[in-house]
Ligand SMILES: Nc1ncnc2c1ncn2[C@@H]1O[C@H](COP(=O)(O)OP(=O)(O)OP(=O)(O)O)[C@@H](O)[C@H]1O
């Protein structure tokens with residue numbers, strides 16, 4: 001079986017090579033499914049992420065949610081609890097900065113911090129997934145820590161992915177947390 005690092009680099013390369021048309025179509029598909037999922041679950045407080053490295057763009061979903069008056073949150077690297085995420089409110093006026101991974105995140109503002117227990121849905125990025133809804137991320141363990149024991153919490157974790165990110169069977173480690181669902185664009 002391929003190692004986790006091999007799967008990461010293979011899938012990331014395939015994902016970066018998707019055409020602009022494939023990206024646009026995937027964004028449209030996944031936005032529609034996500035809006036449907038949000039409506040079904042009557043979710044109001046929704047964590048998303050800003051896409052990079054060929055991930056399906058979340059921008060039209062975020063815009064639609066803002067229009068619907070939903071609250072959108074983005075992950076921010078925790079300033080002192082290493083390996084952990086904070087979720088901050090994200091609005092069109094939110095001041096952004098580039099984090100250590102080169103990803104845009106809201107500037108840390110205590111007033112904007114929202115406890116993850118009060119989120120309704122956490123949409124997660126992922127590099128690869130399988131039919132059992134196992135998730136392989138970028139390798140930081142950030143979402144594994146956030147999603148620990150999610151069945152006992154209020155939020156539902158849902159991945160967003162291109163079809164080309166699916167693999168037959170992911171090698172799973174004891175700390176990996178499977179998702180509730182994965183929406184495929
Ligand atoms: N709940 C946890 N508590 C402590 N360490 C953890 C936990 N979850 C993951 N880790 C550590 O994080 C490291 C990376 O984990 P993993 O390879 O599963 O990342 P990933 O799921 O790909 O990343 P991410 O969730 O950030 O997208 C591992 O070395 C693992 O020991």
Ligand SMILES: [Mg+2]
Nearest residue numbers: 137144176177
């Ligand atoms: Mg993991």
